[in-house]
Amino acid sequence: MEERPFAEKVPRSADLNEQPLVILELIQRLKVRDVMTTELLVAARHTTLREVQDIMKQIKISGVPVAENGRLYGLISIDDIIRALEGGYIDEPCQKHMSTKLVVLEDDMPLSFAISYFDRYRYGRFPVLDRNQRLVGIICQRDINRTLLVELTHELRRMEELTGGSSAPQDDYAGLYFFREFPVSKFDFENAGKAATTIKQLLQERSFPARLIRRVAVAAYELEMNMCVHSLGGVLTCQVSNGEVEIVARDTGPGIADVEWACRDGSSTANDWIRSLGFGAGLGLPNVKRVADHFEIRSQEGEGTRVRAVLVLASENKPKEESQGSGGG
């Protein structure tokens, strides 16, 4: 992570009172992977506790994961070492004495989740696994403090720049920041559309141009429905910053075999039931693509899909070429 020097003073501006709680936005936006240490020193199962003790001394850490080829077997904490010294078994392999009942975090979880874990379990650190259950990092409270300080400083700088001028006009969206995250469950038609509706309301409350709100609503709704209909479930996020609205849909699978095909009008894998509900005509992704200024999709069969649509506020001033799909169906 790029280190930024600390700001020298905290900006004092009435406008800051209008900002959402920055810290809350941060701990929702940042993922465990943004905070964790990835340069790992691990022990193997046959490593002796004495060797683990040396590792701890060398790099001044109080917990070492026991892992081989990315698979996590356990954790040795400084308490285990102290007990080994007292019990006279410091030369035994860690396999015999490591903690195996581990509480782990996943790299994709929001930082808020990690913070609540520290609060709940009172452990000094948590190993971090990726979606394939491979050890990818370790997180301790120091990592969280350091990242938050850096991010907060950055955020303060940004606010300072934005509020530095005499009085920013009300319709200056460049200074607006907010982030929201919505879980989407498979076949949860009960709640489908709620994320898009909430996003629309949030933008309306902030007096965004109606045309942009409509475009954002289309993108958010289609991506939300796609996850509800096709995926195993996922998360829809909406971030407004720097005069852009970014909608990201990330799901946990099953992935799209042919992304190019899926983005074409009329391409659909939906079944009759889905179609009877008025979905599955293959217009979803083309609709998103049409309303977005930037559109990206990454997917692999057997893995998840990530779609990112960015809508630029400034683009509302230029007439956007309308190429409305004549529609499949």
Next chain:
Amino acid sequence: MLTIDELVEFCGATAVVVPDPGVEVTGCYTSDLLSDVMANAPEDCVLVTVQNHRNTVAVATLVGALVIMVCHDREIPEEMITAASNEGVAILKTPLNQYHTSARIYRAFGS
């Protein structure tokens, strides 16, 4: 502009939910495909459709459609009624099909 009362009268419809009796629609869009509605329905319209479920309300809310006209007198499920009341979207139902409903609304706008 057409009022709820006029829509009811011209389409032989029944009012199922009318959160605001004063609304007036300025256009009409007919589709059973919700992505198509999302892409093309104009704001402040009446949406003519057979889709009698709560997702239709979500779509209507998102595009700013004020009234959902459900064709073939299809039964309106309770959760759709609740969603419509919460979102302030009116639901009417008519025994007519989509074609005849649309034709009558088209004529009503002309008169």
